Amino acid sequence: xxxxxxxxxxxxxxxxxxxxxxxxxxxxxxxxxxxxxxxxxxxxxxxxxxxxxxxxxxxxxxxxxxxxxxxxxxxxxxxxxxxxxxxxxxxxxxxxxxxxxxxxxxxxxxxxxxxxxxxxxxxxxxxxxxxxxxxxxxxxxxxxxxxxxxxxxxxxxxxxxxxxxxxxxxxxxxxxxxxxxxxxxxxxxxxxxxxxxxxxxxxxxxxxxxxxxxxxxxxxxxxxxxxxxxxxxxxxxxxxxxxxxxxxxxxxxxxxxxxxxxxxxxxxxxxxxxxxxxxxxxxxxxxxxxxxxxxxxxxxxxxxxxxxxxxxxxxxxxxxxxxxxxxxxxx
Ligand SMILES: NC(=O)c1ccc[n+]([C@@H]2O[C@H](COP(=O)([O-])OP(=O)(O)OC[C@H]3O[C@@H](n4cnc5c(N)ncnc54)[C@H](OP(=O)(O)O)[C@@H]3O)[C@@H](O)[C@H]2O)c1
Numbered sequence: 427x428x429x430x431x432x433x434x435x436x437x438x439x440x441x442x443x444x445x446x447x448x449x450x451x452x453x454x455x456x457x458x459x460x461x462x463x464x465x466x467x468x469x470x471x472x473x474x475x476x477x478x479x480x481x482x483x484x485x486x487x488x489x490x491x492x493x494x495x496x497x498x499x500x501x502x503x504x505x506x507x508x509x510x511x512x513x514x515x516x517x518x519x520x521x522x523x524x525x526x527x528x529x530x531x532x533x534x535x536x537x538x539x540x541x542x543x544x545x546x547x548x549x550x551x552x553x554x555x556x557x558x559x560x561x562x563x564x565x566x567x568x569x570x571x572x573x574x575x576x577x578x579x580x581x582x583x584x585x586x587x588x589x590x591x592x593x594x595x596x597x598x599x600x601x602x603x604x605x606x607x608x609x610x611x612x613x614x615x616x617x618x619x620x621x622x623x624x625x626x627x628x629x630x631x632x633x634x635x636x637x638x639x640x641x642x643x644x645x646x647x648x649x650x651x652x653x654x655x656x657x658x659x660x661x662x663x664x665x666x667x668x669x670x671x672x673x674x675x676x677x678x679x680x681x682x683x684x685x686x687x688x689x690x691x692x693x694x695x696x697x698x699x700x701x702x703x704x705x706x707x708x709x710x711x712x713x714x715x716x717x718x719x720x721x722x723x724x725x726x727x728x729x730x731x732x733x734x735x736x737x738x739x740x741x742x743x744x745x746x747x748x749x750x751x752x753x754x755x756x757x
Contacts, residue, residue, distance in 0.1 A: 512716060513740050514538050514724030516681065517548050521728050527555040529730065533737050538653075538679065538724040540566035540597060541584050549587040556589060563590055564651070564679065566597035566627060574603060574611040581615045595625035595653055595679075599633055605640040613645045625651035625679070631666045634676070649676055656680035656721070658711055658756045659691055672720045683715045683723035684708055695755035699748050709735050713742035714752055 514536035515526075520543065530537055537556075539548050549565065556563075565588065571580035581594055594615065600608055615621045624641070626634060626649060634649060641647040652671055654663045656678065663678065671678050685691035692707055700707040708725075715723045716739065725736050744752075 512722055513712075513737060514679065514722050515733070515736075516724040516726035517552065518543050518726055519728075520544070520548050520551075520726070522551045522555065523728060523730075524555060525730050526728070526733055527552070529733055529737070531556065531561050534562065535737070536679070536722055536724065537561055537563045538565075538681070539563065539588075540568070541571070541580055542566075542568040542597070546587070549584055553587045553589040561590060562593075563588055564593040564595060564625065564653075566595045566653070569598055572596060572598070572600045572603075572608070574607040577608070577611045578615060578620070581620045585620050591619060591622045593623050593625055593650065594621035595627050595651065596629075597627050597653075599626075599629045605637045606644075609637060609640045609644060609647075613641065613647050616647060617645075623648075623650045625649065625653060627653035627679075628655075629667075631670045634667070634670065651677040651679050651722075653679040653681055655682045656715060656723075657683050657685045657691060658696070658714055658752060659685055661756070668718070668721075672718070675720070678721045680715050680721050680723045683725050684711055693755050695751055699744070699752065702748075703742055705738070705742060706735055708732070709739040709742055710744070710752075712736060712739035713744050714749065716740065716742075717744055717749055 513533070515530040515538065517537065517539040520539075527537075537552065539552055541549060543549070544551075552563070565584045567577060567580050567584075571577060584594075585591060594612070596608065596612075612621070612624050616624065624647060626637060629652065634652060638649050641649065652667060654667055656663050656668075657680070660682070668678060670676075688708055688711070691711060696707045696710055700710045703710065712723055712725060715721055725732075727733050727736065
């Protein structure tokens with residue numbers, strides 16, 4: 427049951443423009459430019475807005491609030507991730523397919539996207555496809571917007587297109603601006619409710635440590651995830667980033683878990699183990715990524731049967747000898 431009295435709208439100034447921030451129990455669920463609810467009040471409960479004839483405008487917001495109440499914020503308590511939340515769905519090169527999205531949402535997959543995918547098209551289409559669903563979404567800021575000045579507008583655009591408050595990642599390391607500059611911008615967005623939590627990508631342990639040190643001092647924010655390439659043939663993160671993150675409960679969002687082009691990842695060892703498990707080779711490749719705690723693979727697929735396979739890979743348990751064989755085969 428939604429406590430509508432817990433829903434507040436507040437007018438804020440954002441980049442010199444008036445903005446209505448809609449919050450539920452302190453968590454932002456929507457933010458609209460202009461005084462959309464005709465608000466002269468600083469605060470107004472949603473119940474009041476409804477009685478003041480703004481029902482059409484707030485209808486959209488109600489939909490978002492219902493979704494948030496049902497699903498709650500994204501949980502990255504990695505060591506406690508329920509089985510079902512350990513699989514993701516990558517959308518690089520995604521072609522709109524409602525069946526895929528419905529299935530991904532039904533199984534509570536973590537949907538990964540980026541503002542740059544399809545030159546912005548993917549975020550827009552995902553937002554439209556997800557309008558009547560609860561979903562957990564992570565997105566990434568493009569390299570060209572990775573400055574303290576450009577970041578807020580980029581995050582705001584992503585959040586608006588997606589229709590949900592995303593987990594937000596710096597796609598790549600940034601060499602131009604200090605942790606202080608980027609960290610302040612990220613925390614500002616988190617406080618404003620434009621993003622839910624903060625992640626980094628393609629980075630080293632030094633970079634994670636340095637940004638975390640700033641965040642701890644500045645606001646107490648925590649880096650929730652690191653997005654890195656990880657698959658049978660590319661195990662570079664095992665040297666330092668993976669153990670570092672596992673020790674600290676930071677989720678690893680593993681991209682290209684099927685090697686980007688799965689045919690290139692296939693070996694006879696993989697195929698043999700798949701036959702023993704009565705499953706596909708791709709499922710074994712994903713089960714291998716999933717063998718360690720705190721890792722969320724985000725395989726991309728445009729094929730419904732493949733997506734079903736990927737979801738079922740969560741239930742495959744590899745034995746220690748099988749893991750050893752695979753490790754040796756891809757050494
Ligand atoms: N942060 C970064 O810098 C970064 C970089 C690259 C990617 N990513 C993210 O990671 C996601 C995944 O990585 P990726 O796109 O590089 O490739 P990937 O997931 O490693 O591989 C995708 C390929 O695997 C095939 N596939 C998927 N499931 C399959 C299954 N069950 N059986 C057989 N084949 C299967 C797909 O073909 P079908 O469509 O035919 O299934 C596709 O050709 C991206 O979509 C993106 O969200 C992030």
